[in-house]
Amino acid sequence: MRRLPILAGFLSLLASAVAAQTIAPVIPLGANVQAQMGAAAAAATGKPPEKAPLALDARPLSLGGALKTPEMWQQYKTNYVTDNGRVVDTGNGRISHSEGQGYAMLLAVAANDRPTFDKLWGWTRANLMVRDDQLLAWRWDPAHRPAVADINDASDGDILVAWALTEAAEYWGDVALKTSARRIAVEIGRKLVIYKTKNGAVLLPAVAGFAPEDRADGPVVNLSYWVFPAFARLPLVAPEIDWRGIVQSGLDALKLARFGSDGLPTEWVSLRDGKARPADGFPVQFGYNAIRIPLYLAWAGIGEREHYEPFVTWATRYHGRAIVDLAGGRSGGNLSEGGYAAIGALTQCVVESRALGRDLWSSRAPENYYPATLRIMAVLAAQMRFPSCLR
Secondary structure, eight states, X not given: OTHHHHHHHHHHHHHHHHHHHHHSOOOOOOHHHHHHHHHHHHHHXXXXXXXXXXXXXXXXOOOTTXXXXXXXXXXXXXXXXXXXXXXXXXXXXXXXXXXXXXXXXXXXXXXXXXXXXXXXXXXXXXXXXXXXXXXXXXXXXXTSSSSOOOOOOOHHHHHHHHHHHHHHHHHXXXXXXXXXXXXXXXXXXXXXXXXXXXXXXXXXXXXXXXXXXXXXXXXXXXXXXXXXXXXXXXXXXXTTSOHHHHHHHHHHHHHHOOBTTTTBXXXXXXXXXXXXXXXXXXXXXXXXXXXXXXXXXXXXXXOOHHHXXXXXXXXXXXXXXXXXXXXXXXXXEEOOSGGGHHHHHHHHHHHHOOOOOTHHHHOOOOOOHHHHHHHHHHHHXXXXXOGGGOO
């Protein structure tokens, strides 16, 4: 009988210990504390601390009426769009091309300017849709007869025009525009994408000249032709095309195509045998085309920190105004006009939350078509995805 008090005492002590463990408060660690602990752990192991994932929003967004600075569109129209709807590349012999027509058509939808959109689409249809399929001839030169000397297309121009038609059809409720958008989009999927490669669904720069059967180092791609925000919207007109697969192949290729000490992609990249290297016969440089890559990533609200960081480094080291010789690891020339710097500023906004300078959308300095286009596109992308950067 004397065992009962002893047993009761033991159980009481046990219960007290359990209660003490149960009641002891659990204090959550704040973000700063976690960061300090991560930095301390990294210092102990000799590894750099991991950076937090980017806070991006990849929801598909409608473009219609999204431009909040109509004065930029008015100036753009005055400087580069003729009365009959031709977009003039003022820095390139005053030619026109499918890319330029597509950019202006997108801006017209964003500015809710239906009359200008109709002029742009009318000129594009009459002068560039001269192939025997639904794609567009890439270049129109007023100094030559015929003005279209090269019947090949450019997939970025095809994509931009199809995207603009898709947005216009939705915003203005126009079935005819939706039909036109679908015809181009389906043709892109049929003729410009190689499926089931080691790199996934690979987007070719054109119908002719870049596929494995065309080049020993093929397929050759231009990563700035992946117009990422378009691929989120083209399912509205062509849902049967693997747009997600195309997006993924572009993101994967960006991780592979890192060349030179700056880790930047070249303008033209060989994806032969699933590997990435600078394509044969092209300058080993990051330049006029490739600077659009972070614009399209940001505008779509996609990607990881790893995708953006080489472009942040470029924006910081070269102030967003340099062609980079990736073979020699040095500047290969200056991009002197201010619009080029808009891409670096947008990239720093996305990754570092830096505010965009007000001069980005208030500048009236004269510049050529291409930097002016980059400027207004960067502002539009920020207005749609990163309004906090427009302080």
